[in-house]
Amino acid sequence: MKVETLVVPAATAPARRRWGLPLALLLIAVLPLLLPQFQVTLFNYIGLSSLVCMGLVLLTGIGGLTSFGQAAFVGIAAYLSAWLGTAYGVSPWLTLPLALIVTALTAWSGSLLTLRLSGHYLPLGTLAWGISVYYLFGNLEFLGGHGGLSGIPSLELFGFELREPSSWFWLIWSIVLLSVLAIRHLLDSRPGRAIRALKGGVVMAESCGVDTRHYKTAIFILAALLAALSGWLYAHMQRFVNPTPFGIHAGIEYLFMIVVGGAGYVWGALLGAALITLLKTQLQDWLPLLFGQSGNFEGIVFGVLIIVVLLCARDGLWPALCRWWPWRRAAGITVVPPAEPLPLQPKPARGEPLLDVAAARKEFGGLVAVRDMDFRIAAGEIVGLLGPNGAGKSTMFNLISGVLDATSGEIRFRGERIDQLPSREILARGIGRTFQHVRLIPEMSVLENVAIGAHSRLQVGIGAAMLRLDREAEARLRHEAARQIERVGLAEDMHRPAGSLSLGQQRIVEIARALATDPLLLLLDEPAAGLRHLEKQALAEVLDRLRGEGMSVLIVEHDMDFVMNLVDRLVVMEFGQKLAEGLPLEIQNNPAVLEAYLGGVE
């Protein structure tokens, strides 16, 4: 095993970080002393919105779960702290943990319900929840109804009461800065990659061993906690709460902020919050003058602005801004340093029975897609599952990989039944897979994509990742990913975004990702489909190398020429049934196979 340092040119410059943090600290320290009071106050509001938006970026932009209900979480924390403070005189420093706990519990119980909602039902559910909570605030007597609660105690910090906007500025922006750091740390870690993998689809993430349910719940709660923090600060800074800033329009506004700023970027949250907040105050001054009457006309501008952003800069303004930034793109060298290798599963001896498919059957209603298939794979063997389009190969593949449950029959892996197990459990037993339609996260680098594969081989919690306590584990994961990328011959492209690679290379990245799961058996779903001749050659070379290393592989393919020279044995399917099985040469001359493939030789 090679454990030397891998040195590869990269597109990102690591030097940038060194002065970023001191500069941010300096700005936070100095700005409130330089700016007039009302602008400091404005910045405070931007900071409060930024907190909510960062959670939303994590939840919606990165995790792919759209929520219109974040304002409700802001409101729950604000109202809880306000009510306890005014009615019972509880100190804000006691209500803070309480507000966080209550919000986390609300988000958790909400997530039990809403995270089961698929696709567009989730945003609609959060919309309804946002409306309900708003009316609840407005109609509960003890929360002051629509009039709200006033006389909320201010904050005291080290004996000083926070009264001036500038002292609030220091507190709010320190919290914003810490949150930015924590989220950026999180995204650049094992749990962060799992969260980013959610967008690639549940099937992909689960096949890499990611517990998607767990991470969806986690980002839902994290986003709610950031919102709650913002709400708690708001209540004590404003010293007055009413239902309006927690209504559904506020919830939609937060979403607008990240759409404008850039939903997939932490900095996009800050940019969006700043732009929309500044725009709103300007518009509230100017539009009534322009139209000669008072009212909330900024909706017109916001609506049009959002539509223009969606039409012209779909990913928001932050990535557009980055393209203009000249010194971000300086070429640097990113090193993947050597690290202790990840634990390996004990490998079976060559020839030991691995996979045993016995009378497997899958019915969709009246259609029998797979009809009582039988075949076996031994360790170290490369088996091709061949058949014309529609023969049931992909269904058979999905039965083995756990995407579908078999109707009847048995599938055993090393003697253990796996036909009713979900794909994450099947991965855990040592079956890695690729996808016919490539499922990589295009904006993540090749290295990060492959590192998703190693997800289940080490444990790193979300908290540890945020606090940067995971660097040793992270180095091991990255090194493993780099090792697998080298193994398939893509070391040159390790730091490029996966989406910039050709289809053939992306297929190979998927193989590297599957290898990073430390599989005993590799399932390849039509790896050659849609590839050009040279790409097929490159793929064949990779597979040949794996064969040399003794990897057991099942290739599902309909391209007979491609598999002929690669496999030890072929299983041919037609109409869901096994048509033939044997050595490549036997299959090539099997009249039934020729009939199926060529429609009979006249």
Place this chain on the structure above:
Amino acid sequence: MTFDIAILLTQDGLTNGALYALLALALVLVFAVTRVIFIPQGDFVVLGALTLASLQAGHLPPTLYLLLALGGAVGLIDAVACLRSGRAHAVGRVLLIELGYPLALWALCHWLLPLSQSLWLHALLTLAIVVPLGPSLYRLVFQPLAQSSVLVLLIAAIAVHFALVGLNLLGFGPEGVRTAAFSDAVFEIGSMFIASQNLWIVLVSAVLIVALYLFFERALYGKALLATAFNRTGARLVGISPDLAGRLSFAVAALVGTVAGILMGPITTLYYDSGFLIGLKGFVGAIVGGLASYPLAAGGALLVGLLESGSAFYASAFKEVIVFTLIIPVLLWRSLKSHDRGSEE
């Protein structure tokens, strides 16, 4: 609760439910054809009612300016598209249609308003002004985004809603409006009193639903819409333009919204921003039908109407809380039904 009150609440619930059902059908249609979750559906209700009210007050409705502005924008975009594709001769025709229609309508309103106070005339003018806004919005906002995800389209729909609410406020002011009733007659059946406006609402809703049914079953354009809803790519392959289908479905949605507004105007005070909640209630109905089944959507909408009038009686302050909390178990049921380990969007 006495029998009388029960009857009253049921009547109220069914009347509103019929309107929500209309909206629910339009929402299902728009979603099926374009994948847009059409949040501004309720804004069309308000546009309809407020336009009618300003006609009844003898004013030129500000909606005309909106029509002119959107027509101008569509005309500009289409004209540029014509020039780019080398069809310069079509520019005149495009501009004539997009700008000529609102201007002609303007002249018509000017001429007819002082002459007649007929409700029917006003209603027809309202339809003529408001309905074309639907296809124009589709052309401007949703057609360029047609390939985007459902979520991008949803955000765009909400953006349109924000803009429309602001424009309503600008054009009509913050005061609530009630239009004149179609007739003030009240029927008495046994101990029941039935306001004729309620009958009108149920009747017109039923007629419109039947008309839509016939449109989809009999008319070629209706069938084209259904085909697009069923399979976008397939419809395109047999020569149905997805742009046309999109515009047509938005026209139907605008028509349904405007009619609902005209019907609702006399029984509910509508404000510039009332549309959101009205549309969302239609939505709850549509979601009961999984944004796919028309009969289930209509049934769900009736249920929402009844639930709303019931909760208005028992816990009026929590009316909205109850109606919108209902959506969550319904959503859950829908997504459990559609859930499969292998299926993904």
